[in-house]
Amino acid sequence: xxxxxxxxxxxxxxxxxxxxxxxxxxxxxxxxxxxxxxxxxxxxxxxxxxxxxxxxxxxxxxxxxxxxxxxxxxxxxxxxxxxxxxxxxxxxxxxxxxxxxxxxxxxxxxxxxxxxxxxxxxxxxxxxxxxxxxxxxxxxxxxxxxxxxxxxxxxxxxxxxxxxxxxxxxxxxxxxxxxxxxxxxxxxxxxxxxxxxxxxxxxxxxxxxxxxxxxxxxxx
Ligand code: G3P
Numbered sequence: 401x402x403x404x405x406x407x408x409x410x411x412x413x414x415x416x417x418x419x420x421x422x423x424x425x426x427x428x429x430x431x432x433x434x435x436x437x438x439x440x441x442x443x444x445x446x447x448x449x450x451x452x453x454x455x456x457x458x459x460x461x462x463x464x465x466x467x468x469x470x471x472x473x474x475x476x477x478x479x480x481x482x483x484x485x486x487x488x489x490x491x492x493x494x495x496x497x498x499x500x501x502x503x504x505x506x507x508x509x510x511x512x513x514x515x516x517x518x519x520x521x522x523x524x525x526x527x528x529x530x531x532x533x534x535x536x537x538x539x540x541x542x543x544x545x546x547x548x549x550x551x552x553x554x555x556x557x558x559x560x561x562x563x564x565x566x567x568x569x570x571x572x573x574x575x576x577x578x579x580x581x582x583x584x585x586x587x588x589x590x591x592x593x594x595x596x597x598x599x600x601x602x603x604x605x606x607x608x609x610x611x612x613x614x615x616x617x618x619x620x
Contacts, residue, residue, distance in 0.1 A: 401580075401581050401585060401586060401587065401588060402423035402424065402565075402586065402587040402588075403421050403422055403423050403424075403587075403588060403590075403595070404422070404423060404424040404425055404426050404459070404461075404567070404587055404588070404589035404590075405422060405424075405425055405426075405589065405590065405591070405592060405595065406425075406426045406427075406431070406569065406571065406589040406590055406591055407425070407427070407431055407591060407592065408427045408431040408432045408434065408435045408437060408446065408450070409431075409434075409435055410435075410446075410449060410450070410453065412591075412592045413425055413450060413453050413454065414453055415592060416592055416595060417453060417454055417455075419595075422454060422458070423458060423459070423587070424454065424458045424459035424460060424461070424485075424487075424587075424589075425450050425454060425458070425459075425460045425461065426460075426461040426489070426511070426533070426567070426569065426589040427447075427450070427460075427461060427462060427463065427489075428463050428489070428513065429463055429465060432446065444478075444479075444482055447460065447462045447479065447482055447483070447486065448482055448483055451482070451483035451485040451486065452483075454485065456485075457485075458485055459485055459487045459509070459531075460483070460485045460486055460487065461486075461487045461488075461489040461511045461513075461531070462479045462482070462486050462487070462488065462489060463488075463489035463490075463491075463513065464476050464479070464488060464489065464490055464491075464499075467491070467493065467495065467496075468495055469495040469498050469499055469502075472490060472495060472496065472499040473499055473502055473503075476488040476490065476499065476503055476508060476510075477508070480503075480508045480509075486509075487509045487510060487511050487530060487531065488503060488508055488509070488510050488511070489510070489511040489512075489513050489533075490503075490510055490511070490512055490513065490529075491512075491513055491514045492512055492513065492514050492515050492520045492523070492524065496512065497512075497523050497524065497527045498527075500512055500524065500527040500528065500529050501527040501528060504527060504528030504529075505528075509530040509531075510528075510529045510530050510531070511529065511530065511531040511532075511533055511567065512524035512527075512529040512531070512532050512533060512564075513533045513569070514533070514535065515532055515533055515534045515535065516534065516535060516538070516539060516549070517549070518549070518552045518553055518556055521534065521553040521556065521557070521564075521566075522556065522560075522562075524564060525557065525560070525562035525563075525564040528563075528564070529564045530564065530565065531564065531565050531566075531567040531587065532553070532564050532565070532566055532567060533567045533568075533569040533589075534546070534549050534550060534553060534566065534567075534568065534569065535569050535570035536549070536550065536568050536569065536570050536571055536572075536576055536580065537570035537571060537572040537576065538570045539570075540572075546570070546576075547576070547579040547580065547583050548583075550566060550568050550579075550580055550583040550584065550585050551583040551584060553566055553584075554566055554583060554584025554585070555584075558584070565586035565587055566584065566585050566586050566587070567585070567586065567587040567588070567589055568580035568583075568585040568587070568588045568589070569589050571588055571589060571590040571591070571594055572591075572594065573594055573597065574594050574595075574597035574598045574600075576588075576590070576594065577590055577594060577595075577598060578598075
């Protein structure tokens with residue numbers, strides 16, 4: 401399973417990249433706004449900066465703001481031209497699916513976002529989306545089961561031999577990451593605290609303290 405970080409914060413992207421386990425970055429308009437990145441020129445520069453931080457062969461999802469087919473195609477092409485890492489993120493709407501099918505035809509990679517059902521997952525796969533982003537946490541928020549959705553889509557994609565990669569998004573906790581892996585996600589995109597939470601285990605801390613104490617006792 402690939403690990404992406406879900407943020408537009410450059411320091412957090414650097415911190416995750418320094419761990420040596422980062423495969424990519426996802427952003428969305430809310431995350432860009434949170435960092436105070438406004439205006440097209442600044443947004444494009446920020447995407448370029450993210451691509452430079454993560455280095456070669458790492459995917460960086462950049463979301464279109466346009467909601468009509470023509471606008472999405474124009475904006476997506478501008479984003480794709482920015483850097484070879486860019487994957488164009490497109491919402492799950494009829495125009496979005498049409499744009500994904502067009503991008504597939506011309507060789508631009510896509511991430512279909514705002515996915516909340518298996519039916520939507522089938523549409524995105526048919527259009528040839530590179531990635532599919534089901535929003536685990538937001539499904540949980542309405543007391544449905546986000547991880548069950550990942551499992552359902554994974555079963556369908558395996559059965560139908562769809563090549564679209566399942567990118568579990570709206571991940572909120574370290575447990576979500578483990579559950580997404582078990583449910584068949586190909587990629588998980590998470591905030592930095594959820595990634596760092598995976599490290600935590602009291603027996604690791606106790607064991608390390610014991611090893612160091614024994615070493616000190618023996619070596620002075
Ligand atoms: O990748 C989508 C993600 O950013 C949404 O997360 O926590 O706002 O539901 P959240």
